[in-house]
Amino acid sequence: MTQLPDRVEVVIVGAGFAGLAAATALRAAGARVAVLEARDRVGGRVWTRPVGAARFDLGGQWIGPGQRRLAALTERLGVATFPTYTAGDKLLDDGARVARYKGAIPALRPLELAELHLALRRLDRMMARVSARDPASSPGAAELDRATVAEHARRIRGRRVRALLDVAVGAIFGVEPAELSLLWFLAYLRAGGGLLALSEIEGGAQERRFVDGAQTIADRWAAELGDAVHLAAPVRRIAHAGTGADAGVIVTSDRGAIAARRAIVAIPPPLAARIELDPAPPARRVQLVQRAAMGAIVKVIATYDRPFWRDRGCSGEVVSTRGPVALAFDNSSHDLRQPALLAFVQAEAARRWLTAPGHDEAGVLAQLARWFGDEARHPSAVAVADWAAEPWSLGCPVAVMSPRALTSTGASLREPVGRVHFAGTETATEWTGYIEGALESGERAAREVLRAI
Amino acid sequence: MTQLPDRVEVVIVGAGFAGLAAATALRAAGARVAVLEARDRVGGRVWTRPVGAARFDLGGQWIGPGQRRLAALTERLGVATFPTYTAGDKLLDDGARVARYKGAIPALRPLELAELHLALRRLDRMMARVSARDPASSPGAAELDRATVAEHARRIRGRRVRALLDVAVGAIFGVEPAELSLLWFLAYLRAGGGLLALSEIEGGAQERRFVDGAQTIADRWAAELGDAVHLAAPVRRIAHAGTGADAGVIVTSDRGAIAARRAIVAIPPPLAARIELDPAPPARRVQLVQRAAMGAIVKVIATYDRPFWRDRGCSGEVVSTRGPVALAFDNSSHDLRQPALLAFVQAEAARRWLTAPGHDEAGVLAQLARWFGDEARHPSAVAVADWAAEPWSLGCPVAVMSPRALTSTGASLREPVGRVHFAGTETATEWTGYIEGALESGERAAREVLRAI
Numbered sequence: 001m002t003q004l005p006d007r008v009e010v011v012i013v014g015a016g017f018a019g020l021a022a023a024t025a026l027r028a029a030g031a032r033v034a035v036l037e038a039r040d041r042v043g044g045r046v047w048t049r050p051v052g053a054a055r056f057d058l059g060g061q062w063i064g065p066g067q068r069r070l071a072a073l074t075e076r077l078g079v080a081t082f083p084t085y086t087a088g089d090k091l092l093d094d095g096a097r098v099a100r101y102k103g104a105i106p107a108l109r110p111l112e113l114a115e116l117h118l119a120l121r122r123l124d125r126m127m128a129r130v131s132a133r134d135p136a137s138s139p140g141a142a143e144l145d146r147a148t149v150a151e152h153a154r155r156i157r158g159r160r161v162r163a164l165l166d167v168a169v170g171a172i173f174g175v176e177p178a179e180l181s182l183l184w185f186l187a188y189l190r191a192g193g194g195l196l197a198l199s200e201i202e203g204g205a206q207e208r209r210f211v212d213g214a215q216t217i218a219d220r221w222a223a224e225l226g227d228a229v230h231l232a233a234p235v236r237r238i239a240h241a242g243t244g245a246d247a248g249v250i251v252t253s254d255r256g257a258i259a260a261r262r263a264i265v266a267i268p269p270p271l272a273a274r275i276e277l278d279p280a281p282p283a284r285r286v287q288l289v290q291r292a293a294m295g296a297i298v299k300v301i302a303t304y305d306r307p308f309w310r311d312r313g314c315s316g317e318v319v320s321t322r323g324p325v326a327l328a329f330d331n332s333s334h335d336l337r338q339p340a341l342l343a344f345v346q347a348e349a350a351r352r353w354l355t356a357p358g359h360d361e362a363g364v365l366a367q368l369a370r371w372f373g374d375e376a377r378h379p380s381a382v383a384v385a386d387w388a389a390e391p392w393s394l395g396c397p398v399a400v401m402s403p404r405a406l407t408s409t410g411a412s413l414r415e416p417v418g419r420v421h422f423a424g425t426e427t428a429t430e431w432t433g434y435i436e437g438a439l440e441s442g443e444r445a446a447r448e449v450l451r452a453i
Numbered sequence: 454m455t456q457l458p459d460r461v462e463v464v465i466v467g468a469g470f471a472g473l474a475a476a477t478a479l480r481a482a483g484a485r486v487a488v489l490e491a492r493d494r495v496g497g498r499v500w501t502r503p504v505g506a507a508r509f510d511l512g513g514q515w516i517g518p519g520q521r522r523l524a525a526l527t528e529r530l531g532v533a534t535f536p537t538y539t540a541g542d543k544l545l546d547d548g549a550r551v552a553r554y555k556g557a558i559p560a561l562r563p564l565e566l567a568e569l570h571l572a573l574r575r576l577d578r579m580m581a582r583v584s585a586r587d588p589a590s591s592p593g594a595a596e597l598d599r600a601t602v603a604e605h606a607r608r609i610r611g612r613r614v615r616a617l618l619d620v621a622v623g624a625i626f627g628v629e630p631a632e633l634s635l636l637w638f639l640a641y642l643r644a645g646g647g648l649l650a651l652s653e654i655e656g657g658a659q660e661r662r663f664v665d666g667a668q669t670i671a672d673r674w675a676a677e678l679g680d681a682v683h684l685a686a687p688v689r690r691i692a693h694a695g696t697g698a699d700a701g702v703i704v705t706s707d708r709g710a711i712a713a714r715r716a717i718v719a720i721p722p723p724l725a726a727r728i729e730l731d732p733a734p735p736a737r738r739v740q741l742v743q744r745a746a747m748g749a750i751v752k753v754i755a756t757y758d759r760p761f762w763r764d765r766g767c768s769g770e771v772v773s774t775r776g777p778v779a780l781a782f783d784n785s786s787h788d789l790r791q792p793a794l795l796a797f798v799q800a801e802a803a804r805r806w807l808t809a810p811g812h813d814e815a816g817v818l819a820q821l822a823r824w825f826g827d828e829a830r831h832p833s834a835v836a837v838a839d840w841a842a843e844p845w846s847l848g849c850p851v852a853v854m855s856p857r858a859l860t861s862t863g864a865s866l867r868e869p870v871g872r873v874h875f876a877g878t879e880t881a882t883e884w885t886g887y888i889e890g891a892l893e894s895g896e897r898a899a900r901e902v903l904r905a906i
Contacts (some may be wrong), residue, residue, distance in 0.1 A: 146601075147631070148599075148601060150856070176599070178599035270726075274726070276727075282842070283842040286844075286847055286848070287746070290723045290847065290848070291746050292743075293744050293855075296736065351736070388739060389736040389739070391733040395739070402744075403603070404631045404801070
């Protein structure tokens with residue numbers, strides 16, 4: 001490991017996509033930076049490792065239309081993408097039976113379909129009135145922020161339609177609708193183009209994947225930053241020091257301290273809360289970070305000798321309103337040399353899973369077998385990523401806000417505290433919660449710092 | 454400051470009432486303990502200091518019927534109590550006008566009164582079905598935990614009746630109804646004997662005060678523990694170490710490390726979350742502590758040369774549905790040598806206060822003047838305690854749970870993680886959130902440890 005420098009211009013905490021974006025923008029402007037990363041790898045909530053005969057993403061893995069920063073970065077770094085597999089029928093499992101369907105909308109009875117369209121139109125209309133940049137300024141913001149998504153969903157008639165919303169919320173946030181402020185939910189949808197865009201493969205956030213996994217992007221990018229990136233260096237404390245022209249911060253990590261003019265904290269708010277700031281941050285920020293909580297998602301990748309689900313005319317995509325698996329996808333390698341299925345255990349099911357580690361792996365395979373036949377019970381390899389057990393993420397995919405956090409304290413999300421700035425996908429105004437949002441946030445924090453130094 | 458010992462049997466983190474109770478119980482059983490306290494004082498959310506010519510409580514200050522542990526402790530330590538002043542009329546300020554009333558129920562129109570009684574009866578009936586010890590086992594627990602108190606309150610007809618609930622929730626929790634799980638709220642009411650008992654002076658949780666302030670109790674109690682209590686020693690890390698007969702923990706503080714067989718963490722959950730545990734705690738606990746958030750209350754004490762409000766036949770008690778002050782009390786010293794009023798700015802009003810420190814002090818005095826006359830504008834002294842800005846509390850009076858936290862992860866609240874046990878009033882099953890609950894929790898954690906070592 002390289003020695004930490006004594007002094008740089010800007011210390012960046014976290015080598016996820018937000019931190020790497022901030023570091024790159026600052027370096028491009030001529031600033032000397034140090035990126036301190038707690039883990040022994042870069043990438044944050046992106047994490048690729050070998051499963052079976054290929055490399056698979058156990059964290060973020062998709063790129064969709066409109067994610068222009070990520071598209072440009074990927075192209076610049078020479079990382080190829082390929083379309084998520086969609087040929088064939090999708091399945092809807094409501095516990096009682098498994099139905100086949102095509103297109104974006106699951107197989108429902110006509111009245112349920114009508115209700116689903118109505119619910120989606122209602123959400124779209126509400127979303128259109130909410131500002132993603134400053135949700136608290138939206139008309140009716142306080143009342144929307146006093147409601148949960150569950151409360152809103154009680155208007156939806158049809159148990160199966162409501163169950164579909166549960167699945168979508170679980171997949172996008174890793175929580176149940178009851179845990180989300182309705183205002184925050186609408187702002188998040190707005191930032192990503194709507195509930196369908198966030199839920200869909202074709203034309204949506206799951207449209208394409210990265211050959212060899214998304215971490216290739218982070219790895220190549222970090223290589224450009226060279227010895228400015230320091231691994232296994234969790235930051236514990238950021239203290240303001242000096243006055244006038246000497247004013248700056250001392251950033252203390254397990255590998256030593258660095259003096260800098262400014263710091264950018266590019267990690268999720270609940271994790272940022274654990275870094276001691278001196279002087280203590282304003283009470284409003286202290287209240288905010290206690291009201292942002294990471295979701296829980298367990299990602300299971302099972303590799304097989306052949307893509308037997310394709311033989312049955314199935315695309316591999318399943319929406320299931322009974323657990324533990326709520327969503328499944330064909331996750332084969334780009335060249336099909338390693339066929340694979342991907343299963344998501346999310347929200348409450350993920351937390352239950354966590355209480356007895358591993359006890360549900362058989363349950364996951366049993367569900368895959370219910371959908372695709374007995375061959376699913378015999379994978380060549382299985383990888384399980386339990387993000388809520390990751391001490392340097394505290395959960396996945398994103399920190400969600402509970403009722404009244406946003407209108408009461410939300411302004412502190414992006415507000416610098418003295419010479420400490422905040423990045424991370426939670427602070428983004430476009431594609432909040434996605435890799436794209438992380439990039440936006442890092443660039444924005446870098447601009448703040450460049451204006452100041 | 455005394456040197457930290459190298460090794461004890463049990464390290465206790467936090468010298469609030471929970472920590473002191475645990476330490477006392479363990480010492481009584483012959484165990485050698487060390488109490489590590491981050492602040493330079495004991496008492497935690499109890500904090501007394503001079504204002505004008507007497508000592509006043511800027512934190513917890515009341516004892517009510519049924520708080521038998523606190524009553525016994527107070528008596529043993531020779532701390533006298535006296536009744537909270539109640540002679541005279543109470544005031545209800547609904548923004549439009551100020552009305553006088555007597556008794557427990559504010560001055561409302563007959564229909565509003567009927568609705569208020571109905572709402573209280575409904576809450577009592579719901580509360581009676583909820584277990585304070587294990588709320589998640591109550592009938593209908595999952596559905597109750599998916600609702601917020603705000604959602605429940607929408608059934609209440611009458612804006613002024615709902616506003617009174619807002620005031621009560623703000624006073625008891627420092628948050629708005631939208632921030633609370635309905636199940637958690639009902640369990641909390643159950644643990645303290647109901648909403649009226651928690652709201653009332655006579656026969657309720659605000660019945661008596663402590664001569665010279667509640668911290669006298671903590672100070673005398675800590676003196677009994679002598680050099681086992683170490684101040685200015687914030688704990689950063691608790692690592693499991695050793696195996697078999699040598700198995701134990703290493704507790705690292707800013708003043709050095711102590712080896713022990715077990716540790717008891719006796720601080721609020723959001724603060725406990727910031728202590729690094731090695732190995733990392735189970736994901737369920739990680740998810741839980743992200744879903745418990747401290748309330749915000751600003752306590753303002755204004756001292757006067759004479760108790761002019763009493764001349765007007767007022768008890769000093771005011772319920773106000775317009776801010777910033779939501780509640781006021783006569784808070785004169787026991788001997789009336791220092792007349793004083795106490796004003797609470799709570800929940801959203803407290804957070805707004807926090808964004809512009811001090812900007813509302815004039816607003817507080819203006820409200821007191823509206824109720825008690827112009828003399829209120831000229832206090833001899835004013836003390837302001839902004840608990841949300843306290844880095845070693847993160848808020849006040851208690852950590853509240855958002856929807857779905859309790860039924861999903863709540864079991865982890867009291868569940869030891871290896872050799873680390875948890876106390877603090879949030880973990881109590883009787884008088885959760887009160888000094889009494891802190892005492893119960895400390896005694897319970899001490900019993901857990903004694904059974905284990």
